[in-house]
Amino acid sequence: MDAPRRNAIIAFGSNLGDRVATIKQAANEVADLGGTVLLKLSPLYESAAVKPEGVDLDAPEYLNAVALISTDLPPEALLTELNGIEQDHGRERHERWGDRTLDLDIIWMDGVEMETERLTIPHPRAFERSFVVVPWNDVQPNAVVLPHGEIAALAEKFSNELHRFEVSA
Numbered sequence: 001m002d003a004p005r006r007n008a009i010i011a012f013g014s015n016l017g018d019r020v021a022t023i024k025q026a027a028n029e030v031a032d033l034g035g036t037v038l039l040k041l042s043p044l045y046e047s048a049a050v051k052p053e054g055v056d057l058d059a060p061e062y063l064n065a066v067a068l069i070s071t072d073l074p075p076e077a078l079l080t081e082l083n084g085i086e087q088d089h090g091r092e093r094h095e096r097w098g099d100r101t102l103d104l105d106i107i108w109m110d111g112v113e114m115e116t117e118r119l120t121i122p123h124p125r126a127f128e129r130s131f132v133v134v135p136w137n138d139v140q141p142n143a144v145v146l147p148h149g150e151i152a153a154l155a156e157k158f159s160n161e162l163h164r165f166e167v168s169a
């Protein structure tokens, strides 16, 4: 039987190195994954780094974006592929929420609710993050994820916490 094909939201974050190039390349690499189509990529947004102690204005600022994809990869296989792309972009893990060249998270997959040691979907912290919710609303403005509600309403609430990052041609 064919593997089920699902839409999913992938979040991109970068606050080290050439952030624009890294996110653009990573989006192309996600689009090139087997069984996967990139349906929409949001604009880039810039925001201060959120650390476990709160917003850190001394840390390099983040660029964030999200992609709406369609994929027949099962969740764990998709995570493995995303972790590989992070590694290819020099991702190092030191402390929690530490500065990074590239972070790729699975935010949501249609019809998937799971919590294992390796993977929680929907991403448990996504709905309190302006840098996820605002670009998510750009690519999927009709999304509703219970119990959180309409992504458009959450995005409206958070819209003053970050700004669009214009990339020159």
Ligand SMILES: Nc1ncnc2c1ncn2[C@@H]1O[C@H](COP(=O)(O)OP(=O)(O)OP(=O)(O)O)[C@@H](O)[C@H]1O
Pocket: 079, 093, 096, 097, 098, 103, 104, 105, 106, 107, 117, 118, 119, 120, 121, 122, 123, 125
């Ligand atoms: N939905 C998810 N998407 C990506 N990774 C996840 C998810 N759920 C659980 N994980 C696990 O989280 C681990 C740590 O990921 P990572 O180091 O990128 O965390 P982080 O980005 O610093 O923090 P946060 O999870 O709050 O965004 C990953 O190795 C992965 O196994």
Ligand SMILES: Nc1nc2c(c(=O)[nH]1)N=C(CO)CN2
Pocket: 012, 013, 014, 047, 048, 049, 050, 051, 062, 064, 097, 103, 131
């Ligand atoms: N502004 C911003 N802050 C963060 C981000 C991020 O993507 N953007 N990611 C984190 C861990 O995933 C922690 N803090």
